[in-house]
Amino acid sequence: MLQTIGESSVDALVESTIPQSIRLRRALSLPSPSTEFELLQTLEGLAAKNEIWRTYLGMGYADCITPPVILRNVIENPAYYTPYTPYQAEVSQGRLEALFNFQTVVSDLTGLPIANASLLDEATAAAEAVNMMHSLRGDDRRRSVFVDKSCHPQTREVVLTRGRALGFDVVVGDSQRWEPTKDFFGIVLQVPGTDGALHDVRPLIERAHAEGALVTIACDLLALTLITPPGELGADVAIGSAQRFGVPLGYGGPHAAFFACTDACVRKLPGRIIGVSVDAQGNRALRMALQTREQHIRRERATSNVCTAQALLATVASMYAIYHGPQGLRAIASRVHSLAGCLAAGLRKAGIRVAHERFFDTVRVEGDRSRVETWLAEARKRKMNLRSIDETSVGVALDETTSPSDIDDLLRVFYGGSSAPFRCDDLAHIHSVALQGFERKTAYLTASVFHDNHTETKMLRYLRTLELRDLSLADSMIPLGSCTMKLTAAVEMMPITWPRFARLHPFIPSEQAAGYRELIAQLGEMLCEITGYDAMSFQPNSGAQGELAGLLVVRRYHESRGEGHRNVCLIPASAHGTNPASAAMAGMRVVVVACDEQGYVDLTDLEAKAKAHAADLSAVMVTYPSTYGIFEERIEHIAAIIHAYGGQVYLDGANLNAMVGLCRPADFGADVGHINLHKTFCIPHGGGGPGMGPIGVRAHLAPFLPRHPATGEGRPSATGPVSAAPWGSANILIISWSYIRLMGAAGLRRASEIAILNANYIADRLHAHYPVCFRGKRGHVAHECIVDTRAVKRTAGIDVDDIAKRLMDYGYHAPTMSFPIPGTLMVEPTECESQQELDRFCDAMIAIRAEIAEIEEGRAPRDDNTLKQAPHTASAVLTEHWMHPYSREKAAFPTEWVRDHKRWPFVGRIQNAVGDRNLICTCPPVVPPSELDANQ
Helix, strand or coil: CHHHHHCCCCHHHCCHHHHHHHCCCCCCCCCCCCHHHHHHHHHHHHHEEECCCCEECCCCCCCCCCHHHEEEEECCCCCHHHCCCCCHHHHHHHHHHHHHHEEEEEHHCCCCCCHHHHHHHHHHHHHHHHHHHHHCCCCCCEEEEEEEEECHHHHHHHHHHHHHHHCCCEEEEEECCCCCHHHHHHHEEECCCCEECCCCCHHHHHHHHCCCCCEEEECCCCCHHECCHHHHHHHCCCEEECCCCCCCCHHCCCCCCEEECCCCHHHHHHCCCEEEEEECCCCEEEEEHHHCCCHHHHHHCCCCCCCCCCHHHHHHHHHHHHHHHHHHHHHHHCCCHHHHHHHHHHHHHCCCEEECCCECCCEEEECCCHHHHHHHHHHHHHEEEEEEEEECCEECCCCCCCCEEEEEEEEHHCCCCCCCCCHHHHHHHCCCCCCCCCCCCCCCCCCCCCCCCCHHHHHHHHHHHHCCCCCCCCCCCCCCCCCCCCHHHHHHHHHHHHHHCCCCCCCCCHHHHEEEEEEEEHHHHHHHHHCCCCCCEEECCCCCHHHHHHHHHHHHHHCCCCCCCCCCCEEECCCCHHHHHHHHHCCCCCECCCCCCCCCEEHHHHHHHHHHCCEEEEEEEHHHHHHHCCCCCCCCHHHHHHHHHCEEEEEEEHHHHCCCCCHHHHHCCCEEEEEECCCCCCCCCCCCCCCCEEECCCCHHHHHHHCCCCCCCCCCCCCCCCCCCCCCCCCHHHHHHHHHHHHHHHHHHHHHHHHHHHHHHHHHCCCCCECCCCCCCCCCCCCCCEEEECCCHHHHCCCHHHHHHHHHHCCCCCCCCCCCCCCCEEEEECCCCCEEEEEHHHHHHHHHHHHHHHHHCCCCCCCCCCCCCCCCCCHHHHHCCCCCCCCHHHHHHCCCCHHCCCCCCCCCCCEEHHHHHHCCCCCCCCHHHHCCCCCC
């Protein structure tokens, strides 16, 4: 490999790739590397410090039972947790069907026609709903949004954080006493409320609509199997968390939020939508619909900065619904509601006040201050967590794991430690009116998939069927640039499903999560050493969320100095695609800085724009190494220019995989930056989520890191919360902690070196066939390279899509297409791949170039060749009438390796425009695929 690159050693390669002035000349100070056996022993010790109490806190989180067939075959299955976001739909049909099913679950249960494929969590989904309502109804006069106090506390706080950044007036109040006016573009309600109450919100919704406002309802999917759905109440938007549909608590995540809306809102709907289209042979095919809404395409004009969704967890939730079916879900909900009714009846028998007549699973119990303190103390003695709503009331939220004996124990708490004179079973006959007036009358989950898979045998086979329609890291390298698709070691995944990590509610007292808190603190210290930052926040649960959080921290810093007017964010053209959208969501004005022909930031343009905006300069966002795949030679000078004009330097950590152990962001001028733990630090992509994007900051920004209402942690100067849980998706922090502990300082440095080696090897092997767009001043790329395929469009009529689809026939997922430069492919091999795998990929690319040469030389027609017809499905190859000028063998088995390892694309090339013109996002289709008009 070194001979191909033209370097004598890996050290020499790194020396000639990374600018000397920023090189780290010492080893990182990290714990000694562990063996896998030692790691599991250490984690067992940390898990033992976590305590599993019976927890009745609610607030959008509920313990649940993950069916083992789903736990083993989805959450613990690399074929499900290692694929990438399904941009290449032909080799993602299994994942797409799972997400399509999720959308159907959400749409059916909420009573709204359109649902997306998941968002990060309930609180941020509410914030996205507010932003969408403003984009649809807001104007210079309508700058206010009303948020009901019955919404979960974390939801209210996240909406306040996001609304403040965008200049919205967020009014929190009691919806039972509030009247909408024309100053409001939207309102946010919670049904049932955070304290369990069910109120009739239809009159309020009608009044809001009459004043021109839109209405969002935060809701509970399990409750919606029994109560009137938001769509029938008149809501425009419904949001919430699908966590209780089989997704472990995990001390806060990862969980899939949901978002549904009316047809009128679809073009502004945040996140990804899976829709139906047709392939080249006219067969039904799924793909991501309306992709031009994606934030990295829209940039600063995007309606959201949402990037990472929660695809893996949405898949789990959809499979939970499929496994139980509508009758099973209703039975679970009825049982939970019945137990809540028994608890309420038992309390009333003792003369204890239950605040609400109407509720689903949460009972609010009222008493004087002394009684409340006694109840809470008695609960703690019995290792129960009750929610202290205020000084005179407690909340008890039940879930799928609650049993009649738990109700008996709860009654003992309220009976002063004595047994009640009856048992839960004795109360079951009492007629409950708790849902009277709210009963659901409409059917849901009527599609066949929700009725055909209720045995484990059928469920297992359905999961396997979908698995075989996807391409994952279990099959071959996924060479996506700027995405760092490295395989997660099995030992890193094992602990996340251990009960003492998986079953903890995020709002339990800190002493019950001592193992988690210790692990998180250690991970923070290790990441600070790796990056040079002084403090970390683990609240952001995606990279884009980290970008937003970091920029909000910068804004708070400027405000603390009396310079809150600073709102200009400079962003080089070589920056990561989400940066402009994140800056816009943080309320900043984006000013793009040019790059020169070599791909470096144009320092003259940078300084001119920094000077021109000196009075208002807030920050620069730099991706390092850049999205062009090179290390900026004068990164320190860039930082110095920004600092000289009063700005802060935000370093996007998307490409940190080329830096760990070799250089540190804070050492060369970065003030703040996020770390994509789902890239460099091995959290798997899960088909489009989960992710984590913690932010690191220098000491002067530490006081402004996000706080959270559930913990009370954070300084008065802190930024408001940006995610629903205090430590984001805490459960998957175990993976990154394990990765660092396994690798140690030397291993992490070696990983960065090999990532650079592998990228340069691919660049130099392919360069004679496809030019590489950018190289550093000494002729090398960083951890990724941009392969230029634009010339063959002119010479053979072949575009980048054709090459991407043909790669599927060779057994590979395509590299990143047309980003950051249209008509190119960006390749990032990571350190995980062997030379044999790199050679197979390069051989495939070179063979495809030879097929293009056949077209250029007239030996193959321009309109009917292996690339234009790719990918080739089994049914297309085995058709009775083969009409193409090339052989079936060449179509399907272009190499011997493919013959032995063939993974057939499930569908042929998808016609995206057909699906966008005929938007179908739930099953069964409204219009059969055969009736879709490809020519309309």
